[in-house]
Amino acid sequence: MLEKIQFINYKCFEDATIPLREITIAVGKNNAGKSTMIEGLRLIALAIKSGKKHNYKDLPPIFQQRNKKSKKLNLDSLKIDLRTVSHFYKEDIISKIIGYFNDKNKIEIYISDDVAYACYYDKSGRNIKSANKFLVSSFSRVEILPQIGLIKEEERQLAGSTIVNGRDTYLSSRHFRNEILDEKTKDITVYEEFCQLAEQTWQGLKVKELIAPSRGFIGDSTPPIQLMIEADRFTSEIGYMGSGLQMWLQIIWFICKSAESETVILDEPDVYMHPDLQRSLVKIVKNRFKQVIIASHSVEILSEVNPENVLMIDKSKQTMKFSSDIISVQNTLEDLGSSQNITLLRIANSKKCIFVENSSDLKILNKIYEKCYPENNDSLLTLPFVELKGASNLPQAFGLSKLFAGETKGSIQVKCILDRDYFPQTWLDKKIFEAKDADLNLKFWNKKEIENYFLIPKVLFAISGMENEIIFYQYLDKKIDENFKDEVADSLSTKLKELNSKWDIVKANSEARKIRDKSWNTLEEKLSIIGGKKALTMIRAWFQSEFKRSCSIDDIIKNAQKEDFDKEIIEMIEWLRE
Structure with missing residues (x-):
């Protein structure tokens, strides 16, 4: 998947790097660079599609890079005016976009005022010089939702080459029925998935039938393709349905036909849909794709992701950063002029x-x-x-x-x-x-x-690397006695004195030791009553010193199986989700 994208002398970015995660929600003020980021991702997606084709050529001398093979990119479908891409419209400079992948593959796109070329690099940093080498390098597929609009009221069947050339471009809405018919002819499972997902996500909807024109007609006499939709027990052709439903079905079609892609990118999908559908869309793409990148200001969409997945785009910064917590996300929304409270929205939704x-x-x-x-x-x-x-x-x-x-x-x-x-x-x-x-x-x-629920002797033994489990438990038990036996009694005494102001310190100490001694018979009992945070700190230092092993909470989780965790903590997770 994409790890980051770098812009050099490209439009509003002089030299900026945008990190990307498994889920990235990009937000930013007007004219902050969000649209430029999306445009760069479109170019990366186009470069990946072009890399599969033959006829690699030397990168032209204008780009001042010797002995590099490249592919010329046809930008007609993206409607990008190359005369305006240089930073601050500077003349005689080369613009550059670099896509870095987490498997060390890389794409460099060189752009002048009239042409764009893509150079590809494999995991070893070698310049790829042929389509065969590109395929061997296994670049992950990247799909980006094209700019969609209303579906034509009537749509006649097009030639296969016209459908292919218009796919994932501004022509997608005009070719909507043709794309579905063409895909259904090649592989009916994609069409069936589209019908199923559309019906699951829009209450009262049924995809009734896709009617292809009969053979024997010529020219304008050919009947149009018909996609019959039932919504709330009313059946009509999609061209006569409401704009919201038309937009939703186009997004669902994009999701289904992109099933084999690792990365999908959505540019402000919220402008097309009701808040409930915005939340539904985020859940759908999170479940289906390894990486999801969405440019949006929608509070509904932001409420469906972790704060750590919200990225602030700012063209004045060299490196963009993700939010750290819900407060920083709320501050970002307020900076963007929103008066909505994301926490209250989450409460209302859940x-x-x-x-x-x-x-x-x-x-x-x-x-x-x-x-x-x-x-x-x-x-x-x-x-x-x-x-x-x-x-x-x-x-x-x-x-x-x-x-x-x-x-x-x-x-x-x-x-x-x-x-x-x-x-x-x-x-x-x-x-x-x-x-x-x-x-x-x-x-x-x-x-x-x-x-305390991470003090799991079985897992700690596995991390330690010791050979004898019984001896390890004896060592652990001794460490707990040495470090925590008196501390537990003192902590209990302090709490009892706090709750019973009339007790003197002697009585508090006496009662505390009685309570501790009742819970100090087995290793399991001891691991339940000691301070968990302090115990993990002690164990981490012990493991580092004696075993040269890391033993953090993350290490314990990594080495544990579901059955290793206390039943209580699993039940608590289910209780919170109910």
Whole structure:
């Protein structure tokens, strides 16, 4: 897939690099360079299609690059005026676009005021000099949604070469029925997928029939191709249907015919559709393609992705950067002039609001979710959440939960998951009871904190590289005793004294040690009551020193199987998704 794209002396970019991820939502103010980025991606997509064809030639001398084979790009279908592409309209300079792929393949596009050529490089950096070498290099396919418009009321059958030349260009809307008929003739499965996906995504829709003209007609007497659509029990030819449905079916057709591509690119698809369809579109493409790039300002689309997938385009910057959190995304929206609140929109769409101890907790849970359910393409990070930063702030959650319950008549669920910490069970039970009165579904981890669920002896042993599992467990048990036995008692004592102000320190210490000793009989019990964060820090240092191995949370997740995780944490993930 594409890793980044670099622009040198191309339109608004003097020298700018735009990073790309598996999901990239590009946003930017008017005239910030978003359209230029999309234009560059169109050129990369065109170059990949051209690379399969023969007749590679030397790169012309005007580009001042010796001994490089290249392909001339036919830009007629893209309607790009090469006279205007140089940065600030400077004369006698060469514009350049470079597409970098994550497998080390690379495409360089050289552009003058009248021609454009593409040079291709394989994973070893060698210039590719023939179509056969290009095919061997396995460049990933990139498809970009063409500029679409209303479908013609009537469309007669075209020659095969006309359909092929107009595919994925501004002519796609005018050739819509021809493309479908041509593809159906070659491979009916693409047409069947189109019908199925269209009917799944538009309520009350059925693709009734694609009627090809009968043979024997000549010229203008040839009947048009007909695509019969039923919408809400009314059947008509697509040319007489509403503009919204026409646009949606063209997007669905693009998705289905691009099934073999790694990367798909959509340029402001939100201008064509209702908010519900915008959210549906994001889910569809996330599920079907390895990489999705969307240029959009739509809050609906932004609400369906993680903040880390939002990229701010700014022509004044040399390197564009992704957002880091939901606050930075909200700030970006406000900079763009939007008054919508993305968190409130997520709450309205998902019908839930989740309180967590820290935002990092949800990130950790999402990593486990992605590990255990790789077939699912959604993310826990798109759930609307609020950081509570500890049980002492529970009154805030109670108040908001009551507000949602009253204002929405219970249609929005409010859930809360917090660390157990060293609170006694009686105190936890009391808070759960109070939460019910506030219509808050409150849960506490059974273990001290979420990090404790990564203290998995079996997985730690595998990472260590030791040969004897029993000896490893003995070492681990000894490390826990040495580092945490007294600390657990002290922490329990502090919490008991905090909750029982009349107790003196002697009584608090005595009761704390009783509680600790009841939970200090087995390694599993110890790993549940110690501080998970501190334990992971200790284990990381131990593994680095003694085994020369890395042992972070990511390492533990990588080496674990679904059955290795505590059943409670899997059930908690399902509970949050309900």
